[in-house]
Amino acid sequence: MKTPPLCRFSLSMAGDLVAQLDAMARTKGYANRSKAVADMVRAHLVDHHAQAGNRDIAGTITLVYDHHKRNIQALLTDIQHDHGNLIIAAMHVHLDPHHCMEVLAVRGRAQAVKQVADRLIAAKGVKHGKLTVTTTGKDFGN
Numbered sequence: 001m002k003t004p005p006l007c008r009f010s011l012s013m014a015g016d017l018v019a020q021l022d023a024m025a026r027t028k029g030y031a032n033r034s035k036a037v038a039d040m041v042r043a044h045l046v047d048h049h050a051q052a053g054n055r056d057i058a059g060t061i062t063l064v065y066d067h068h069k070r071n072i073q074a075l076l077t078d079i080q081h082d083h084g085n086l087i088i089a090a091m092h093v094h095l096d097p098h099h100c101m102e103v104l105a106v107r108g109r110a111q112a113v114k115q116v117a118d119r120l121i122a123a124k125g126v127k128h129g130k131l132t133v134t135t136t137g138k139d140f141g142n
């Protein structure tokens, strides 16, 4: 993808805030303050797009459940088949003799992705579930 041109602009904020920003950027290994700020802006935009239901997002849904619980696997499979257009990959890990972890890669409109995540996480027998949202990569510059 072609790199969009850089835009230079100035900001004003409290000096101690800038000092803390620089300290954090150094700790995290950023080459400079601009890269650290750009990553913070992207993180906020990802959250913002996830709230705006009509934007395309990508993400993962992680589910942990006891596979001995009646019907849980059939139920989760049914829900996934209902949303085959959103779920692009699935990984199943047998955590211990009882527990399974499923990690589903998802991509689609934010509202639709959140709906399928809610259904899976609320399914009877799921002990913990979480949707992690990221960008499809099309929205932001480098």
Ligand code: NI
Residues within 6 Å of the ligand: 067, 092, 093, 094, 095, 099, 100, 101
């Ligand atoms: Ni398993």
